Amino acid sequence: MKTFDYVRPASVAEAVAAAAAPGAAFLAAGTNLLDLMKGGIARPDRLVDVTRLPGLDRIERSHDGGFRIGATVRNADLAHDAAFARACPAVAEALLSGASAQLRNAATTGGNLLQRTRCPYFYDTASACNKREPGSGCDAREGENRLHAVLGWSDSCIATNPSDLCVPLVALDAIVEIEGRAGRREIPLEAFHRLPGDAPERDSVLEPGDLIVAVRVPAEAAAFAGHARYLKVRERTSYAFAVVSAAAGLRLEGGRIAEARIALGGVALKPWRAREAEATLAGAPAGPEAFRRAADVALAEARPSGDNAFKIELARRIVVRALTLAAAGTPDRVAALPASAFAASTGATLHV
Amino acid sequence: MSLTATFTVNGVRRQVDLPDPRVTLLDLLRERLDLTGTKKGCDRGQCGACTILVNGRRTNACLALAISHDGAEITTIEGLATDGVLHPVQEAFIAHDGFQCGFCTPGQIMSAVGLIAEGQAGMDPERVREGMSGNLCRCGAYAGITEAVLDAQARLDAQDRSQAA
Numbered sequence: 001m002k003t004f005d006y007v008r009p010a011s012v013a014e015a016v017a018a019a020a021a022p023g024a025a026f027l028a029a030g031t032n033l034l035d036l037m038k039g040g041i042a043r044p045d046r047l048v049d050v051t052r053l054p055g056l057d058r059i060e061r062s063h064d065g066g067f068r069i070g071a072t073v074r075n076a077d078l079a080h081d082a083a084f085a086r087a088c089p090a091v092a093e094a095l096l097s098g099a100s101a102q103l104r105n106a107a108t109t110g111g112n113l114l115q116r117t118r119c120p121y122f123y124d125t126a127s128a129c130n131k132r133e134p135g136s137g138c139d140a141r142e143g144e145n146r147l148h149a150v151l152g153w154s155d156s157c158i159a160t161n162p163s164d165l166c167v168p169l170v171a172l173d174a175i176v177e178i179e180g181r182a183g184r185r186e187i188p189l190e191a192f193h194r195l196p197g198d199a200p201e202r203d204s205v206l207e208p209g210d211l212i213v214a215v216r217v218p219a220e221a222a223a224f225a226g227h228a229r230y231l232k233v234r235e236r237t238s239y240a241f242a243v244v245s246a247a248a249g250l251r252l253e254g255g256r257i258a259e260a261r262i263a264l265g266g267v268a269l270k271p272w273r274a275r276e277a278e279a280t281l282a283g284a285p286a287g288p289e290a291f292r293r294a295a296d297v298a299l300a301e302a303r304p305s306g307d308n309a310f311k312i313e314l315a316r317r318i319v320v321r322a323l324t325l326a327a328a329g330t331p332d333r334v335a336a337l338p339a340s341a342f343a344a345s346t347g348a349t350l351h352v
Numbered sequence: 353m354s355l356t357a358t359f360t361v362n363g364v365r366r367q368v369d370l371p372d373p374r375v376t377l378l379d380l381l382r383e384r385l386d387l388t389g390t391k392k393g394c395d396r397g398q399c400g401a402c403t404i405l406v407n408g409r410r411t412n413a414c415l416a417l418a419i420s421h422d423g424a425e426i427t428t429i430e431g432l433a434t435d436g437v438l439h440p441v442q443e444a445f446i447a448h449d450g451f452q453c454g455f456c457t458p459g460q461i462m463s464a465v466g467l468i469a470e471g472q473a474g475m476d477p478e479r480v481r482e483g484m485s486g487n488l489c490r491c492g493a494y495a496g497i498t499e500a501v502l503d504a505q506a507r508l509d510a511q512d513r514s515q516a517a
Contacts, residue, residue, distance in 0.1 A: 006355065006373035006419055031415045034376070035396050047373070049420050076409075080472070100486020101467065102400060105409040106416065238485035336478035 001037045005046040012053055012179050012213060019048045020181055020209030026050050028072055029106035031099075032115040040125050041116075041132055050110075056213060059084055065219035068177075071110030071212045075165070076101070078109060088221055089330045090168040090228040090247050097232045097339035098164040100239050110212035112165045113176065113192065116203065117269070118241055119159035120144065130156045131200040145306025147243060150315070151299075152268040157200030158305035159269055161193060164339070166271040168230055168247035171263035172221040177214040180207060189215070193270035200269070224249030224261060228330050231322040232265070232339040233314065242266035244315045245339070248322035250286060257281045257290070262298060262323070267315055274298035277319070286327040288320065295319035357422035361385060362431025370419050377421060378402045378413035381428060389429035389458045393488075400487035403459040403466070404428050410466025412486075429458035432465065440511070441465050441504040450500035452491035463487045464501045468508055475502055 009015040019026055023045030027033060036042035050056065056070040059081050067084055075095050078084060085092035099107065121127040121140045128137035140148055140158050148158040166189065174189040193204050206212075232245035245265035251258045260281035264272040277298035284290035295316040302312045321341070335343050355370040361381070368384055378395070381387040381404070393401030395414045402413040405427040432439035441464045444450070451457040463484060473479035480501045481494070489497065 001374050003372065003374060006417075008420075027417065027420060029415070030417055030420065031397060031412070034415045034417060038396060047417075051420055076470075100400065100412075101470070101483055102403055102410050102412045102463065102486045103397060103415075105466075106411050238482050336476055337482055 002040070002043045004044050006049065007046060008049045008052065010053075012056075012211060015048055015050055015053060016179055016181060016209045016211050018046070019211065021046065022208070024048055024208075026110075026114075026211060028108040028111040029074075031103050031107045032111065036116060039123055041123060050211065051108075056110075062216075062219070065222060067217045067221075069109050069215045069217070071214055072108045075099070075104040075107045075109070075112065079104065085334075087225055088168070088172065088217055088228070089225055089334070090230045090249060091165065091172070091217070093334050093338050094164040094168045094230040094232075094245075094247065096334055097230060097245075109165070109215055112163055113189075113212060113215070114204070114206075115162060117159035118162045119148070122159060131159060131196075131203075134199070134201045141306065143306075146308045146310070147266075148305050148308055149268050150302040150304060150308060150311050151264075151272055152195040152270065153305045154196045154198065154200070156198050157196035157269065159196070159200070160266050161268065161270050162241045162266075163271060164230070164232060164242065164245060164265060166193075167245055167263045167265035168228070168249075169215065169217065170271040170273050171247045171249060171261040172217055172224070175216040175218070176212055177216060178206065178210050179213050180210040184213075186216075189271070190273050196269050203269075221249075223251050223259070226330055227252060227326045229322050229325040230339045231318055231325060231341060233318060233341050237337065237340065237342065244311055244318050246315070246318045246322040248319070248326040250281075250323070250326045252286060252327070255285055257284050257286050260294070260323075262294065262319060264298065264315055264319070267302070267311065274319070276300075281323075286323075288324070291320045291323040292316075294323065355419050357419055359418075359421070359423070360425045361387070362427060368418075373417070373419050375418045376414055377404065377406070377411075377416040377418050377426070380418040381413065381426075387428050387430050390462075391455055391458055393456065393459070398488075399456070399459075400463060401456050401459040403462040403487065405462060405466055408469065410463050427462070427465075429462060432461070439465070440507045441468070441500070444500040444504035444507065445497070448496045448500040448503060449493065450496040451489070451493050456487060456489045456491075460484070460487045460489065460497055464497075464504060467501065468505050473501075473505070475505060477502060480505075 025044035079095035127139040227250040234240035249261035262274040277294040391401040393399035
């Protein structure tokens, strides 16, 4: 690991100033950053420790019923916050399906939004990777790419965003609060991550010094609480990133869908909101025909970036299954295997 | 900049100089404080062998920068037994053969202590397996590990009840 200067600012303003210098990076839990630094993928000159900044570690309820999640709130604390989990059960389920209990105890909300892709070519400094080293090429294109993107990819990068948390959050219209050199601003989470285009080295719209201070979930999210699920296919039962995942939320009125929310994970370099698919569900009866139609629309633009055509049909089926589970109703308690495909839509466990 | 940090490790206050900020909690414990019970497996947060309690919560020591945890209360496997009497989780791992080679065991045991403290799994073996999935065991002692965690959970519950009575 390359050496670095360590600074611990006392205020958000100090943190922004300290991180605006070239080569600076924010340090929260470090569960992704330290890993990247050990591998020589991230080589910051200065770490700006934000873990003790005042006021960033709180989950607050706004007067209208929305939530404001401080950037340094730990994943486990958010998932187990009773009021939050009741209003946003798919977010809690997504959090509990991610990483391990040890990592969830440390990893933060802001850090989750900023985690880098797990593309193995990004991690291997001997490989060409436009995200790690702009202009060097993309060895994933001709490499082991069965897990890579099927939506929104470009010739320069076919990596995916690994976040579970961001998938239901983007479905619920979450907003990112950012403090920068020019002051405070807000960006919808949907517009926060960038598709690769010809500049895959930039993961998000953040500028140097920009600090995520909070993520807000609007009050409208609670309307989906009774019919909200997250479903995640992994290559092992637990402690693995998504091959494909989906968040689904339904607002039902007399057996018909008044409003639907759908987002996909593991398919693109950003959490993928499927707005056109949502629109096809408005007014439709909640059932397999409508769900399959929505899934077809959600994946209409998908195309394989390598040996991963299977992910397109898998994603369609996961959308249908997530919608089916959502229609059946949010369980009182998150399942023993959160977001697992080993749970039948009836609630029985298929895993033995 | 000269960096100094203070930790309470297994109940003992330790002040350490950290002239190089790259030191993780794992390397601090093993290389500076001679507490080698905490194991370095993958050193990348994938195996759980380095699991310790930081302020009572189980955490991967390999991905925690020591200087960032200045002031923390740390419990390692060396701090579990009191006056030569094993912790109920340690006893349960022995009783149920929750290990073979033993390398992952300190991490497994610390993770189990953290899991029981979190109180989310109860006596459901599926929830225990899921809650312990951040600790890999290449010998495959998982069946014994799950039994040990459930047994320890039951023993600690009984202890709590008798103390409350």
